[in-house]
Amino acid sequence: MVTEQDVRRIALALPETAEKSMYGTPAFYVRGKWFARVKEEGDRLVLPVGSVEEKAELIAAEPAKFGTTPHYDGHAIVLVRFAAVDTAEMSELLADAWRLRAPKRLSTDLDD
Template sequence: MVTEEDVRRLALTLPETTEKTMYGTPAFYVRGKWFARIREEGDVLVLPVPAEEEKAGLIAAEPAKFFTTPHYDGHAIVLARFGAVDAEEMRELLTEAWRLRAPKRLAAEFGDRA
């Protein structure tokens, strides 16, 4: 199980990541674009995914880990429960979300180092 501090630590290891608040909760940005936000509950992370089909696939395959709410219907955004995700999977989720929002050149440079 990951904690808010684990999410913060993992997110801030990604290049050019900053933390600011969004809707009163911690959120992580790469060059001004958000890529993860901790929801009000404090144990759920909001993450963009490449497509709504991927979101649906994650939720169908692992509903204990991933879910959505009506607010996110029609958006390629999935919610992940901290208690159902280990640190390595959280690192992968954050990195994928970061890659979606990072400028192409920065993402490519990071890919060369990873």
């Protein structure tokens, strides 16, 4: 099970990441663009994904891990349950979300 502290440690290890508050909860940004936010309840992480179709596939394949709320309908944003993932998987999810929001050159540097 992942904790908020695990998410913070993983996210802040990514290049040029900063933590700021969003809607009163911790959120993580790369060069001013958010890529992850802890949900108000503290048990889920809000993450952008590549497309609405990718979101639907994740939720259909693993509904115990991934979900959504009506607020995010029509948006390429998924909720990840802390209790359903380990740190390795959360690291991959955060890196993918970071890549979606980071400038191309910075993203390329991470992949090198």
